[in-house]
Amino acid sequence: MKVKMLSRNPDDYLRATKRDMQRVPRNYDSKLHPMEAPREYVRAMNAAKLERVFAKPFIASLDGHHDGISCLAKHPCSLSTLLSGSCDGEVRFWDLTRRACIRAIQAHTGMTSGITVHPSGSCFISVGADKQIRRWSMNGPAVGKPEEPLNAIVGKTVMSGVDHHWCRDLFATCGERVDLWDEHRSTPVRSLRWGNDQISCLRFNPIEASLLGSCALDRSIVLYDVRAASPFTKVVMRMRSNSIAWNPQEAFIFTVANEDGRLYTYDVRRMSKPLNMFLGHVAAVLDVDYSPTGRELTSAAFDRTLRIFRQDQGTSREVYHTGRMQHVINVKWSLDNKYILSGSDEMNIRIWKANAAEKLGVMQPREQAALHHSDRLREKYQHFPEIKRILRHRHLPRRVYSEARQQRVMRTAQKRKEENRQEHRRQGAEPPISECRKQVISFEQ
Numbered sequence: 023m024k025v026k027m028l029s030r031n032p033d034d035y036l037r038a039t040k041r042d043m044q045r046v047p048r049n050y051d052s053k054l055h056p057m058e059a060p061r062e063y064v065r066a067m068n069a070a071k072l073e074r075v076f077a078k079p080f081i082a083s084l085d086g087h088h089d090g091i092s093c094l095a096k097h098p099c100s101l102s103t104l105l106s107g108s109c110d111g112e113v114r115f116w117d118l119t120r121r122a123c124i125r126a127i128q129a130h131t132g133m134t135s136g137i138t139v140h141p142s143g144s145c146f147i148s149v150g151a152d153k154q155i156r157r158w159s160m161n162g163p164a165v166g167k168p169e170e171p172l173n174a175i176v177g178k179t180v181m182s183g184v185d186h187h188w189c190r191d192l193f194a195t196c197g198e199r200v201d202l203w204d205e206h207r208s209t210p211v212r213s214l215r216w217g218n219d220q221i222s223c224l225r226f227n228p229i230e231a232s233l234l235g236s237c238a239l240d241r242s243i244v245l246y247d248v249r250a251a252s253p254f255t256k257v258v259m260r261m262r263s264n265s266i267a268w269n270p271q272e273a274f275i276f277t278v279a280n281e282d283g284r285l286y287t288y289d290v291r292r293m294s295k296p297l298n299m300f301l302g303h304v305a306a307v308l309d310v311d312y313s314p315t316g317r318e319l320t321s322a323a324f325d326r327t328l329r330i331f332r333q334d335q336g337t338s339r340e341v342y343h344t345g346r347m348q349h350v351i352n353v354k355w356s357l358d359n360k361y362i363l364s365g366s367d368e369m370n371i372r373i374w375k376a377n378a379a380e381k382l383g384v385m386q387p388r389e390q391a392a393l394h395h396s397d398r399l400r401e402k403y404q405h406f407p408e409i410k411r412i413l414r415h416r417h418l419p420r421r422v423y424s425e426a427r428q429q430r431v432m433r434t435a436q437k438r439k440e441e442n443r444q445e446h447r448r449q450g451a452e453p454p455i456s457e458c459r460k461q462v463i464s465f466e467q
Contacts (some may be wrong), residue, residue, distance in 0.1 A: 045390075050425035063318055069396035070412045073310050077378035079114035081361070084371040086115055086123045093136050093366030094352040100214055101358050107134030113158075114150055118361075118373065125162055130154060136184035138193060138278045145172060147180040150183035157205065175208050177201075181221050188231040194246070196221040201376050202203045204249055216244050216253045223265050237263040243278055245290065257293050259286070265309045269333075271316030278306035281453055283429075285321055285331070297345070300331045306424035313355045313376070320362050322350035325422055328364050328374070342374050 028132050035045050052058065089110040097103035104116040111130035114123050130150030139146040139160075147157050156171040163169055179197045186193040191205040200221060201210035219240035227233035234246040243257045243266070261281040269275040274290040275297070285300035285307055304327035313317045319329050328350055329338035342362075351363040355376070362374040375382070381393070418426070 039231060043378050052072050056349070060106075062187055062399065063403060063406070065396075066399040066406075067409055067412075069399050070177045070403075070409045072396070073379045074415070076144075076381075079340070079372040079378035080344060081382075082121050083120060084123070084373070085369065086126075087112065090367035090369060091352055091371060092134055094354050094363060094365050095137040095146065096354055096357060097139055097143055098141055098357075101356065104354075104371070105137050105139065105146060106365060107137050107148065108369070109133045111150055111152075111208060113137065116371070121373075126386075127158065128157070129156060129171075135180075135182050136187040136195075138184045140186055141188055145187065147184055147193055149177075149184045151180055153177045153180055155181070155184070155195065155203070160367055173205075175203075176182045176210045180198060182220065185224055185234075187226055187248075188228055190231075194224055194226070200234070200236060200246060212248070212251070214246050214253055216256055217242060217414065223263075223270055225266050227268045227273060227276075228270050228291070233268075233273075234372055235264050235266045235268065235276055243288075245332075255290070257288070257295055264452050266305065267310045267319065269312060269316045275316075277310055277312070277319055279321060279456070281306045283307060283323065283325075285310055285319070287333075294429045298334070298336060300336055300338070302329050302331075302341070302426075303327065304411040305427060308349070308351050309353045314357055314359050316335060318376075320353050320355055322351050322353035322364055322379060325425070326350060326366075326419070327422060328353060328362070330362070337408060341418060342378075343419055343422075347372065358384060368463075370407050 029398070087106070087108040088378040089108045089112075089463045091106055093107040102117055102119045103115060104118055104356060107113050109127070111132055111134050112130060113129040113134060115125035115196040116122070117124050129148045130152050134148055134150050136149045137282075141161060145159050147155065149155050153176060155175040157173040159169050166419065180456040181195045181197045184193060185197045193203050193205070193213070195201050198220060199213050199215040202212045202214070204211050204261060208369055210299065217238060217240055219238050221236050221244075223236045224234060227235070232248050234396045235250055236244050236246070238244060239262060241259050241262050243259065243263055244253050244256045245287065246253045259280065263280050265279040267277050268279070275287060276290070277287045279285055282350030283303040283305055284465070286296040287298040289297050300321070302437055303321065303323040303325055305323050307321050307323045310319060317333050319328060319333065320328065322328055325344060326347055328342040330340040330342075331338050333398075346368065347370070348366050348368040350364050354363045356363065359374055360380075362376055363371060364374065365371050371410050385393075398467060400409070400413065404413060461466040
């Protein structure tokens, strides 16, 4: 007679300490677990709800400026250092770990319109409304000595922006034209111009370092090659662009922030049509910046909100706002891909989490595994209607919600009118009454 018995080694199931988890054998046969899929769906639903419950993106506010924030600059070698310029000409150094100002400089007599840091992190350059370009040391002066710039250049026109080359001792300023400067010379190496209007912003490409993009007040986007004597391409948009940002992982991709409340992504090799258009803001977009991975971008707008977009999607995944925050003028994504820094015209710099529900601080391995499992569940079931609704829902200020609804109605009406007009043209019928009235008015004129 044969008797089958279950046997196991007790040493494989003993806990080393009281806090260890009890090991339980599990059979993954689907026939033994007929309700596995419904249970997983419920867990995904709970994970989506908990993510919205713990979504608290605001971290801290840095105050100390006596006027609106006009520009921000990241330190290329230090994650905890931030430079900010205000409309009263002051430049401040911030230690983000302590959330305190560690140094203040009265850099210009007027507004500080631009700040850029040398790639080595040894110095920074500031420009202002007083037509001066000043180069400052990152290290403060000795005790008892005043703050003095390393070098000062008086320009011929007011400069509205500055950016440094990523590889060479070369920087560019913009105003009535784009000037290329050598750090060791007091006159521009080359001046570039295409049109006669003011240039508001310019940025060097971080990969193809010789490429330079700029936005002008005549609604144009102009691209330059610093190795050539003239610009090489230009695009004129329907409304003015306020800022430009290059993708740090794709050399030919850049995004502009436009006055019509949208962001447009272009490819340098095909400028006739934008690759993508980002919707959501209800007022002019003032600034844009990419994440270090190049997969996401953040924007600051006049509607007092800050939005985060994925590169391949047209709608925002996050909307950040507070009751006291006014028009957001500047925005920067930290180099560690974890934080977003914004400056607004009520004299405050705010620190936000890039992922609103991310937990800061030290986590145990079990907690990390649980959060990772929840992320995978949300990713797996994100297209189910109920979970999709929970993940997409955001609370908006009443003014933003009302304006967005009104703009949707206007876009729908405009689209319907265009479809009706095309339908009349296809059928060869008489144009609508509105078209006839336009023709009569034109004839009378």
